[in-house]
Amino acid sequence: MHMINILIAPILIPLLTGTILLLIPKKITAQRTISIIAGIVLIAVNIFLVLDVYQNGIRTLELGGWTPPFGIVLVGDMLALLLVTTTSVLSLPVLLYSFRSIGREREKFYYYSFYYFLITGVSGAFITGDIFNLFVFFEVMLIASYILIVHGGTKVQLRESFKYVLVNVISSALFVGAVAYLYAVTGTLNMAHLSERIGSLDETVPILTVIAVMFLIVFGLKGALFPLYFWLPGSYAAPPPAIAAIFGALLTKVGIYSLFRTYSLIFVNDTAFTHTLLGILAGITMIAGVIGAIAHQDVFKILVYNVIVAVGYVLFGVSVLNDSGFNGAIFYLIHDMIIKAALFLLVGTLVFVAGTSKLKKMGGIIKYYPALGWMFFVAVMSLVGVPPLSGFIGKLLLIQGGANAGDYWLVATMMISSLLVLYSMIRIFLNGFFGKPTLERPDQFSTAKGLLWPSALLIALSVLVGLGAELLYPLVDIAATTLLQPEIYIEAVLKE
Amino acid sequence: MRPNDVVVQTATKVLVFIILVFSVFMFFNGHHNPGGGFIGGLMTSSAVVLLMLAFDLDTVKRILPIDYKILIAVGLLIAVLTAVGSFLFGVPFLSHTFGYFTLPILGEVELATALLFDLGVYLVVVAVTLTIIQTIGEDR
Numbered sequence: 103m104h105m106i107n108i109l110i111a112p113i114l115i116p117l118l119t120g121t122i123l124l125l126i127p128k129k130i131t132a133q134r135t136i137s138i139i140a141g142i143v144l145i146a147v148n149i150f151l152v153l154d155v156y157q158n159g160i161r162t163l164e165l166g167g168w169t170p171p172f173g174i175v176l177v178g179d180m181l182a183l184l185l186v187t188t189t190s191v192l193s194l195p196v197l198l199y200s201f202r203s204i205g206r207e208r209e210k211f212y213y214y215s216f217y218y219f220l221i222t223g224v225s226g227a228f229i230t231g232d233i234f235n236l237f238v239f240f241e242v243m244l245i246a247s248y249i250l251i252v253h254g255g256t257k258v259q260l261r262e263s264f265k266y267v268l269v270n271v272i273s274s275a276l277f278v279g280a281v282a283y284l285y286a287v288t289g290t291l292n293m294a295h296l297s298e299r300i301g302s303l304d305e306t307v308p309i310l311t312v313i314a315v316m317f318l319i320v321f322g323l324k325g326a327l328f329p330l331y332f333w334l335p336g337s338y339a340a341p342p343p344a345i346a347a348i349f350g351a352l353l354t355k356v357g358i359y360s361l362f363r364t365y366s367l368i369f370v371n372d373t374a375f376t377h378t379l380l381g382i383l384a385g386i387t388m389i390a391g392v393i394g395a396i397a398h399q400d401v402f403k404i405l406v407y408n409v410i411v412a413v414g415y416v417l418f419g420v421s422v423l424n425d426s427g428f429n430g431a432i433f434y435l436i437h438d439m440i441i442k443a444a445l446f447l448l449v450g451t452l453v454f455v456a457g458t459s460k461l462k463k464m465g466g467i468i469k470y471y472p473a474l475g476w477m478f479f480v481a482v483m484s485l486v487g488v489p490p491l492s493g494f495i496g497k498l499l500l501i502q503g504g505a506n507a508g509d510y511w512l513v514a515t516m517m518i519s520s521l522l523v524l525y526s527m528i529r530i531f532l533n534g535f536f537g538k539p540t541l542e543r544p545d546q547f548s549t550a551k552g553l554l555w556p557s558a559l560l561i562a563l564s565v566l567v568g569l570g571a572e573l574l575y576p577l578v579d580i581a582a583t584t585l586l587q588p589e590i591y592i593e594a595v596l597k598e
Numbered sequence: 599m600r601p602n603d604v605v606v607q608t609a610t611k612v613l614v615f616i617i618l619v620f621s622v623f624m625f626f627n628g629h630h631n632p633g634g635g636f637i638g639g640l641m642t643s644s645a646v647v648l649l650m651l652a653f654d655l656d657t658v659k660r661i662l663p664i665d666y667k668i669l670i671a672v673g674l675l676i677a678v679l680t681a682v683g684s685f686l687f688g689v690p691f692l693s694h695t696f697g698y699f700t701l702p703i704l705g706e707v708e709l710a711t712a713l714l715f716d717l718g719v720y721l722v723v724v725a726v727t728l729t730i731i732q733t734i735g736e737d738r
Contacts, residue, residue, distance in 0.1 A: 107684070110691040118678060124671035166692040 108154075109163040109178045111147045112186045112225040115140055120218035130209050134201055137214045141194040144221075148187040155183055156577060160584070160594035162231070170231070170595050171292035177231035177595055180581035181432060185228045185359060188436050192351055192443045192560060193221055199447050199556040200344040203454070208254050208342075216253070220246035220348065227356045231595055233284070233368075234291045236360065237277050240324070244270050247353060250345045251337060262340035269333040273323035280316040287313065294595035297367045297588045306372040314369035314376045318361065318383075325357025327417065328387040331410050335394065338409065339402040343450020346402070350409050351443035355435060358416050362431065365420055366585040373423060381421035385512050387414035388519040395526035399461045401534065404526050405442075405449050408485070411523055412438040418512055419500045427503025428582035433574075434496030437567060441485050441492065444560035448478045451553045452534060461530060466539025473554055475535040477561055482527040484564050486520055492568035495575075603652065610652035617645040625720055629708075635716035639723025646728055655735050666732065669725035677718025680711060 119140035126132050155161055161178040164170060197217065204213055223243025230236050248270075252263035285291055287309055288299050300310060322330040334354070338346055361380075369376055391410030398404050416438070419431025451474055456464040468475035480491070487493035497520065504513040567574060584590050621641030628634030649658050684693040696710035 106688065107691045114678070114682070114691075118675075121671050121674045121678065124674070125668060127667075164690050166694065167690045 107163065108147070108151065109161055109176050109229065110165075112144065112151070112190070112229060113176075113222055115144045115147065116218040116221040116225065120215045120222060123215040123218065124212065127212055127215075128210055130206065133209065133214045137197055137218065138194075140218070141190065141197055144190040145187070145194065148183065148190045151178055152180070152183045152187050152577065155180055156580065160591065162595055171290050171295035174235050175231040175292065175294075175595055176229050177294070177591070178229060179584050179591060179594070180577055181359075181362070181585065182228045184432070184436060184577060184581060185355070185439075186225050188439050189221065189224050189228070189352060191563065192440050193217075193348065195556040195559040196344055196347050196351070196443055196447065198559075199347070199450075199553065202552040202556075203344055203450070204342060205254075211253065213250075213253060216246045216249045217348070220250065220352070222246075224352050224356055228359060231293050232291055233293055233296065233364075234281055237274070237281060240277065240356070240360075241274065243353070243356060244274070247349065251341050251349070253345065254342070256340075259340045262337040265333055266337040269323065273320055276316065276323070277320045280313060280320055283309075283313050283316065292595070293363070293367055294592045297370075298592050298596065300368060300371055301588060301592075303371060308372075310369065310371045311375055314365070314371070315379070317364050317369070318376070318380065321357045321361040321364070322383070323357075325354045325361060325417075326387075326410050326413050327357075327361075327383055328390045328410075328414075331387070331390070331413075334410060335403055335406045338406045339400070343446055343453070347443045347446035347450070350406070350446050351439045354409060354413055355439055358413060358435065361417060362420050362435075362585070366423075366428070367588050367591060370588070377421045377423055380417055381509060381512055384414045384417035384421055385515045387411070387417070388515055389414075392519045392522040392526070396522060400459050401449050401453060401461055401530050402459050404461075404530060405445055408445075408523060408526065409442060411519060412442070414519070415497070415500060415516060418509075418516060419503060421512075422503045422507040422509060423586075424503050424506050425582060425586060426499045426506060428585055429575075429578050430496050430499030430501075430503050432578045432581050433499060433571075434493070436574075436578075437484075437492040437496050437564065440560055440564045440567065441481060444481050444557050444564060445478075445485065447553075447557040447560065448474065448481055449530070451550050451557065452478070452530075454553065455550050456534070461533050464534045464540060465537035466535075468535040469539060471550060473558075474550065475531070477554070477557055478535065479531055481557075481561055481564070482524070482531060484561070484568065485527060486524040490565075490568055492564045492571075494568065495571045606652045610648055614645045614649055617641060617648070621645065625716065626713075628716060629710060629712065635719030636723055639720040640727065642720070643724045643727035643731075646724075647731055650731065650735065655732065666725040666729040670722055670729065673718045673721030673723075673725060675718070676721065677715050680714040680718065683711070 119136060123133055123136060151161070155178055163176040165174045165176065200213070220243055223239050223246055226239035227236055227243060230239055248263065248267050251266055252259050281291070284296070288296055290296055290299060319330065326334045338349055341349070365376065365380065388411055391407050391414060394407035395404050395411065398407065416431045416435050419427045419434065452467065453459045455471060456467055458464055484491035484493050487497040500516065501513050504516070621638045624633035624641060625635060625638030646658065646662065649661070681692045684691055694711045696708055698706055699709050700706050
């Protein structure tokens, strides 16, 4: 086996798995077995790739043997591979949760195929080094997500999927438009080549700033940035918890990652304008998200608005353009992917056992489900960033980065919104798990058999990320260095 | 009373073959001239759609007893495995090659592995189009 092609594995494994599962739609046991095996292999390959890049530097794969900038190149730098690995690691517990919760009817209707096609799109979007190829992987991911959001066809899913598809079709058209402008101005689509051409300019070129803002709108729509997040709360609360978990953990993060990549590698032409704008929008996103999280009485809606708050935190880190800001943003991104998946699964289980998603109608659930209650508590503490857990180091570095850049208002906004995030989530804990029991006898509750341990896996992972921050930090630091010094990336891809 | 559609059906029986031959021509032509898997596939499915219009869905299902959803997977597998084939030769993923071969009737022809990839595209396009049309058509 030649090592030259190993970088395609994070895309190829889920693609082949999804395709093979298309052949056996009715054989549920076979589908489950194949998808578990593929998930484990994927994690192993991704971890191997991370270690390989840690030792040997950025790995690239020139598809079809065409040298960049003429062919499509896949670039496995540390940031991309850390996110691909996080994707594969969190998708396995969500898959296990699906076995128990998704239902036979959905499973027979190509659920696992589209699950793996979604992961194909997400992994591809992380790894690609070509901006139009990024668009294609966005579409792979989005089309799989259109199907998953409407899968099962309940009334609320049909309504919300319509909005979701409409918004994403428009943002995809804008994406193509933005790429067309960029191609007309620079004459290339390869990210490293774009970076080189734009970086070699001595003065600011206004049209590039316009294109940068256009990409901000496109990725802001995908990643739910203020004021483009309006579609998210409804559509993420519609599908079943397993699907919502994979959406909340992955989909917006791909938009954020794309902003991260383009705003650190390509659009460094007029940072005074673009990154200030990004900082302001990130600040308002935190506030808008947290207002929604406090205002709602529906547990799913509270959680969905917390997805938006996290978008604000990460993009704040991108906007400061310094070492600790980038480190913090990457740390927080990884932490948030894991903890959001865990929280969606836990809240899904909570709604399942309580039989309602209205906070006012539930109460006293910890009496019958103590494990669920305390796992939720740990997850909330981790989300907010209580020291030994995973949210802490990311936020600390973000605050440090913000302070170094002199963005004290944004730092203050972030700390206040963190407090309000804690309030919004602990409200679920106090009212839902403690509070007055609304259902007295245990037989009024549904059984949560098999639903708890996938979330336990994710929480264990989150705790590990928190405790093992010292081990993870060198990797994150390499990722941030590559972003701060685009020469490293350009040299690895164009090999000058 | 059922309308008599003998003219449509007779014309279709001739036309379907012409369209199919032209779609195959388009498919093989793609390497050096306009054409390829996508347009070839759409044309093949247009021939089948014409059959569905002139006859009915059940008749066409009897003529072509194919599960198009399986065909989608087969097409995808052909395309992906063609790309994976490059692993065996130690060249980057998706690398293609070509060569000249002398075949019995056709004489010397250029055969490229890109044609295999295109065959995958062709099958997926045919299968997706017909899945959509058949699914909507059966829904009463």
